[in-house]
Amino acid sequence: RSVKRLSDYQPPGFTIDSTDLTFELDATHTVVTAVLELRRLDPQLTELSLDGQQLQLLSLHYNDKLLAANEFDCTSQQLRLKVTEDTFRLTIRTQINPLANTALEGLYYANGSFCSQCEAEGFRRITYYLDRPDVLSVFRTTIIADTAHYPYLLSNGNKVEQRKLDNGQTLVCWQDPFPKPSYLFALVAGDFDLLRGDYQTRSGRMVALDFFVEKGQGGKAAFALDALKRSMRWDEQRFGLEYDLDTYMVVAVDFFNMGAMENKGLNVFNSKYVLVSEDTATDTDFFNVESIIGHEYFHNWTGNRVTCRDWFQLSLKEGLTVFRDQEFSRDMGSATVNRIHAVQVIRTAQFAEDASPMAHPIRPQQVMEMNNFYTVTVYDKGAEVIRMLHTLLGEAGFQAGMRLYFERHDGQAVTCDDFVQAMQDANHYDLSAFRLWYQQSGTPELTMQRHYEPQQQRLTLRLNQRTAATADQPDKAALVLPVRYQLLDESGNKSGLFVMQEHNETLVFDGVSAQALPVMLEDFSAPVRLKHDYSEQELLRIAMEASNGFARWDALQSCWMLWLDQAMHQNNDFRLPDAFFELYQQLLKLPLDDKALTAELLKVPEYHVFAENFQQIPVDAILSAIHSFRQQISQRLAPELKACYQQHSVVAVEYNEMNVGIRALKNRCLDYLALHGQPAETLLLQQYNSASNMTDKLAVLSACLHSAHPAFFGLMQQFATEWQHDVLVLDKWFSLHAAQPSAQVFEQITLLCQHPKFSWQNPNRVRAVFHAFAMQNPGQFHRMDGRGYQLLTDTLLKLDPINPQVSARLVTPLLSWQRFDLERQALMKAALHRLSAQPGISDDLYEKVSKALA
Numbered sequence: 001r002s003v004k005r006l007s008d009y010q011p012p013g014f015t016i017d018s019t020d021l022t023f024e025l026d027a028t029h030t031v032v033t034a035v036l037e038l039r040r041l042d043p044q045l046t047e048l049s050l051d052g053q054q055l056q057l058l059s060l061h062y063n064d065k066l067l068a069a070n071e072f073d074c075t076s077q078q079l080r081l082k083v084t085e086d087t088f089r090l091t092i093r094t095q096i097n098p099l100a101n102t103a104l105e106g107l108y109y110a111n112g113s114f115c116s117q118c119e120a121e122g123f124r125r126i127t128y129y130l131d132r133p134d135v136l137s138v139f140r141t142t143i144i145a146d147t148a149h150y151p152y153l154l155s156n157g158n159k160v161e162q163r164k165l166d167n168g169q170t171l172v173c174w175q176d177p178f179p180k181p182s183y184l185f186a187l188v189a190g191d192f193d194l195l196r197g198d199y200q201t202r203s204g205r206m207v208a209l210d211f212f213v214e215k216g217q218g219g220k221a222a223f224a225l226d227a228l229k230r231s232m233r234w235d236e237q238r239f240g241l242e243y244d245l246d247t248y249m250v251v252a253v254d255f256f257n258m259g260a261m262e263n264k265g266l267n268v269f270n271s272k273y274v275l276v277s278e279d280t281a282t283d284t285d286f287f288n289v290e291s292i293i294g295h296e297y298f299h300n301w302t303g304n305r306v307t308c309r310d311w312f313q314l315s316l317k318e319g320l321t322v323f324r325d326q327e328f329s330r331d332m333g334s335a336t337v338n339r340i341h342a343v344q345v346i347r348t349a350q351f352a353e354d355a356s357p358m359a360h361p362i363r364p365q366q367v368m369e370m371n372n373f374y375t376v377t378v379y380d381k382g383a384e385v386i387r388m389l390h391t392l393l394g395e396a397g398f399q400a401g402m403r404l405y406f407e408r409h410d411g412q413a414v415t416c417d418d419f420v421q422a423m424q425d426a427n428h429y430d431l432s433a434f435r436l437w438y439q440q441s442g443t444p445e446l447t448m449q450r451h452y453e454p455q456q457q458r459l460t461l462r463l464n465q466r467t468a469a470t471a472d473q474p475d476k477a478a479l480v481l482p483v484r485y486q487l488l489d490e491s492g493n494k495s496g497l498f499v500m501q502e503h504n505e506t507l508v509f510d511g512v513s514a515q516a517l518p519v520m521l522e523d524f525s526a527p528v529r530l531k532h533d534y535s536e537q538e539l540l541r542i543a544m545e546a547s548n549g550f551a552r553w554d555a556l557q558s559c560w561m562l563w564l565d566q567a568m569h570q571n572n573d574f575r576l577p578d579a580f581f582e583l584y585q586q587l588l589k590l591p592l593d594d595k596a597l598t599a600e601l602l603k604v605p606e607y608h609v610f611a612e613n614f615q616q617i618p619v620d621a622i623l624s625a626i627h628s629f630r631q632q633i634s635q636r637l638a639p640e641l642k643a644c645y646q647q648h649s650v651v652a653v654e655y656n657e658m659n660v661g662i663r664a665l666k667n668r669c670l671d672y673l674a675l676h677g678q679p680a681e682t683l684l685l686q687q688y689n690s691a692s693n694m695t696d697k698l699a700v701l702s703a704c705l706h707s708a709h710p711a712f713f714g715l716m717q718q719f720a721t722e723w724q725h726d727v728l729v730l731d732k733w734f735s736l737h738a739a740q741p742s743a744q745v746f747e748q749i750t751l752l753c754q755h756p757k758f759s760w761q762n763p764n765r766v767r768a769v770f771h772a773f774a775m776q777n778p779g780q781f782h783r784m785d786g787r788g789y790q791l792l793t794d795t796l797l798k799l800d801p802i803n804p805q806v807s808a809r810l811v812t813p814l815l816s817w818q819r820f821d822l823e824r825q826a827l828m829k830a831a832l833h834r835l836s837a838q839p840g841i842s843d844d845l846y847e848k849v850s851k852a853l854a
């Protein structure tokens, strides 16, 4: 198995000026004819090597000459031939089997439609090609298919021809004027509902917006269509970027490995990120649709117009585009809650990845299977790195950098360094030390110690940064850390930005009182772990007094860690302090204007939040402490919880910031009230039966789940009957079953896998069951008898031959075996050995398992 290294990058020896593709579609025997106009860039080269995978070569022409089998070399991975001219044409006919393509990479056939996914290296499963992002070509795509079954034949760009053939087939031809790498190619053929809209750009051009979704679901795309218009407007206003084609198409499919894909002019989406209506989707689903619609749209400039030179640069487009979609979401809803959620992703999933055998910098240095590097590090930590640039340069400076970036690189395939250079040059700001963020992995730990001198009224903060070794890199250097702070003081609050560069630095405040309290790392201004010496009392003071909502939430998070620690040392005799109940009481009686933030403040952190603070994770102690915290809150604050619930129980159904916040608050109360057992039943049933929206229905089910309420099973049955026709809703039901914190979950999962709507071929179904089990059911997954690990391992062995991308994602929780007690370590390791012993295990899974066992 081969590993590719960034340091081995070589520019392409040939390029492809134009790519003319013809698809004769058939579920099992699709014939692809590729006419490629090639040009030699390196005159020394005498051999051309094209990438290919699982292709059956039918014929190969060099210019007009049909080549005989001995005139080229065709292996399972490559097509090689001698080349004598500087420009020449290759005509390659291949046959592929889309129906057999359960990996869902390249061209596949599922649910009666053809669909493609080419990022990162899927195009080589369609035809032999220079399948690398720095080969940009102008594409023309002709699709021929049976008219009755496939009335819509779609590809990138503008439709230039459509005609009926006399054999019941239709031919459609698409031309994309923008040169693009093969990973942005797309083809879709099928029968859909079409929802149409349009958008006038700021320069006055009309753009047709077409959403293609499963038959009968057209109405559920209206919100996504509006979200697209909002994204287009927002990108014009905030970034000055306008759409560049006459049509923007979005296709929603149920069989899809990822969330969505930004193919030029023809986005393909996982249907769960397009299809929403109040009765079938939760507020979180609506949020995700808007954010992902935005994300893929924003890629049109950051990803498509300027793309990546090689796949090691993935964060160039993903980190930047996540930053952009986060800023968009922040402008559309509660800025504070959005930031809290983004920070939670970093503190749980990303910190966990840094601590795992898969640790890598946002620009990885070596890769076996590229699909394994679409990670929370590349995406979300990558976005934090962009956010730090934004913090250092300010909005105006950052936008100046963006303009220079596009001025220099529009139409090119570039590197992360090119991006930073544009930011540097536009601002005359030396970013040489900052660049280390791109090559160093790991989570920096920032320690703050306070020292107060009463005579001088001087507060000194001693700051130290240290990054522990990671699996991929032993030695770490000091990073540039933008530290935003606020000093809470009677004499007035001071805030500012301190840019830390060295391992040890001091920050001095003069003329401040002994009570002055520094709030560090406001808004999580750098992706680090902050170690501080605040007392519980001080943290609660920040939680009550800070003007910044994020700082209040963050202080409470630190409190929870203190209390967990105390609970662990007092065998759960620990009682939460009165001052805490006073704070909660106040929030319940007088919620903040931002109700969604209030609901966040009222939440006991989840297992993963607590777990990430430990090198060795005390699974059982965390779970029992969470249980005890929730019990204490529900008992001590019962009247306030009821009153707050009652006060917010009537909410208009429409998805908007206010309604979402009220629902979040009400359902947070419900979650605690459900712990009251039988007396809560009326309340639960009442909300379930009267709910006009999925958020409120699902909130009842999950409250029952969290509190092990006996109403759970009856309601789950009712829910299944109501929603058996809607797979996206059923996915929620699958996940709730799989998250059930009792041993019954094992039989339940067996039953779920026999459900008529379950399919091992469908990633959404598989994830609904097994991602929920492995990630949202820590008690059963980490059982001491190993049954949880065994179930996941059996699943992976079954899944890997079907869809390696999905199996390699699901294996994640097993990789971090070193972070558990010795008994669990042994069980998890045995599971990993079982996987590695499996003959024919995919590169995707092998790369992760072998690193975990190294």
Ligand code: DPP
Pocket (backbone or CB within 6 Å): 119, 258, 260, 261, 262, 295, 296, 318, 374
């Ligand atoms: N490039 C896609 C996205 O992040 C993932 N394949 O939008």
Ligand code: ZN
Pocket (backbone or CB within 6 Å): 295, 299, 317, 318, 321
């Ligand atoms: Zn993306």
